[in-house]
Amino acid sequence: MKNFDWIVVGAGITGATLSYELAKQGLAVLLLEKDSNYTNATRYSYGGIAYWSGTDNFSTQLCKESREMYHQLSEELGQNTEFRELDLMLTIPIDKDPKTITKNYQKFFIKPQLLSPQESTEIEPLLNPDTISGCLKLPHGHIHPQKTNNAYQQAFLRLDGTIKYEEVTQLLSENETLTGVQTNKENYHSKNVVVCAGGLSRSLLKTLGITLNIYFTHSQLILTSPVDTNLRTLVMPAILNRLDIEEKSGNSELKSLWNRPNDEIISNVMEPGAIQFLDGRFCLGQISQIRTNPYTKLDSKSAEKTIRQGVGKVLPELQELPGKLHHCLVAFCPDSNFLVGKIDTLTGLHVFSGFTSTFVFAPALAKRFANWVIEDDKKMPSLL
Ligand SMILES: Cc1cc2nc3c(=O)[nH]c(=O)nc-3n(C[C@H](O)[C@H](O)[C@H](O)COP(=O)(O)OP(=O)(O)OC[C@H]3O[C@@H](n4cnc5c(N)ncnc54)[C@H](O)[C@@H]3O)c2cc1C
Known part of the structure; x- marks a missing residue:
């Protein structure tokens, strides 16, 4: 052998x-x-x-190295990664104070630009200005x-x-x-x-x-067929409840749940987000459930409805795009x-x-x- x-x-x-x-x-x-x-x-x-x-210093250095790498990665690997630079639009719910949310992003080495609802729709016309109090814009990369x-x-x-x-x-x-x-x-x-x-x-x-x-979430999302609707940016919520919950999963109380063989449910969050790939397909997301059994069966009908309603609030034109629900596990470390x-x-x-x-x-x-x-x-x- x-x-x-x-x-x-x-x-x-x-x-x-x-x-x-x-x-x-x-x-x-x-x-x-x-x-x-x-x-x-x-x-x-x-x-x-x-x-x-x-x-x-270390994570900032990695960010800079990876930005350089992606620019020549298709050439190095001999195949197209569909790399591009695009804006990340982090939506702030209508009932939240944009200035408070912006403060949470000051820890990152590139600071976001705070946009009013009107300015946000100039950059991403598919956004519904009535359901957001603004957006944080960041320079993001994207690959397939x-x-x-x-x-x-x-x-x-x-x-x-x-x-x-x-x-x-x-x-x-x-x-x-x-x-x-x-x-x-x-x-x-x-x-x-x-x-x-x-x-x-x-x-x-x-x-x-x-x-x-090291733990995992169950993630559910919708993938669509190619469509003519055009989303210019990657849209995600500015408040990522998932990250808070992931952080808390490391608490000693929750840690003990992970060692139980049955299916303990620790949390369930919906974060409306969307990206369109270069072939016109969309990925609409996402529900993240923290459940201790990796093989548990999830309710796909209610998940699809929840994702569509959530995405529809911020990006109404995407709510009814024909598509299929998928499920996967995503690993994370709390600290x-x-x-x-x-x-x-x-x-x-x-x-x-x-x-x-x-x-x-x-x-x-x-x-x-x-x-x-x-x-x-x-x-x-x-x-x-
Ligand atoms: C909707 C959604 C949106 C996301 N958006 C982003 C984003 O914009 N940017 C970002 O950075 N991240 C994003 N993520 C997270 C990112 O996709 C994951 O963190 C990443 O893909 C994880 O890669 P991985 O190789 O660790 O795991 P996986 O891609 O899950 O691969 C693990 C592989 O291991 C295999 N495997 C497991 N056990 C065994 C075994 N015993 N023997 C052999 N093979 C095994 C599995 O079959 C699987 O193929 C997103 C995730 C989701 C669900």
Whole structure:
């Protein structure tokens, strides 16, 4: 059996970028993905790149690096990521004070511009000025998430990387050292495994008795067919209740709920948002439910109605666009922008997951991760 230098578990955007960067360093890499249909968070994402979201020196540096990377990424990967710069319009509800909301954004290294409802509709004519007290405008990037993922994977294959569609059922270890993984088809050997399993990272790590501060939300959204209606910007709410709730998930009281095997419901929020891809399709979102069972069945009829009503309030023309509801898991860490590093208690095990703004942080961090592996493993952060 072929021995790999690295095994990457999960081929969403985190696994694809990291596999590519590791292979670029000349390493033999196996990328394992359980779902050849890619019903994952990457496929159902808006694909926004929050360049502005650095809050300290390190995250600001990553934002700047990623902005540079995206400009030449299609060329580097040999496939079009559909990258473009566009405005992010963060809507402020009519009953909220715009100045107070603006203050919450002062922690970011690029500050938003506060627009009146009238100014907002000049930039995004589909917005309903009667339901907002204004918008915060930020310079954002945008790519097609699944095309970008595919571009990374094709470039990885050209570097002699291997992709197999198999589910990792267990991580294998001996004497506190990782030896490989077991899939639903066979065993693969490697001294290094990195978990990029998105919302399922938590349960996969648990097979080894490892509990990290990584959780997941159930997200529901609508994808439409191509339509002629033209949305110029990416629209999202300025108050992201989801982030507040994600932060609270790390509280000791809520943490104990995550260890219960039944389906504990921690929260349920609707955040009206919309993006149009270059082929005319829309992604309308999104409901985020924090429930402790990753395999729970959700009510799709009521979710579709809630999303349509929510989006219809701010973007009335989009309310009735024909489309289909989808569901995926999205990983998050309550107290940091990502969970990236090695697990010292099990030599060879690594995690690259739980990003808040995955499209801005993951590509730049994947490059650094591969450099740590090649140049100096001591620089790799320790997670346990
Ligand atoms: C509606 C919506 C809008 C969003 N908008 C944005 C945005 O504008 N900007 C942004 O930065 N982020 C956004 N996000 C979040 C972003 O999409 C995710 O954070 C990101 O795609 C996560 O990538 P990932 O690789 O960690 O996970 P995923 O894309 O979920 O990939 C994980 C993969 O691991 C595989 N896997 C799991 N377990 C196993 C196993 N045991 N064996 C093999 N394979 C396994 C899964 O099948 C899956 O393919 C949005 C998300 C949603 C739902």
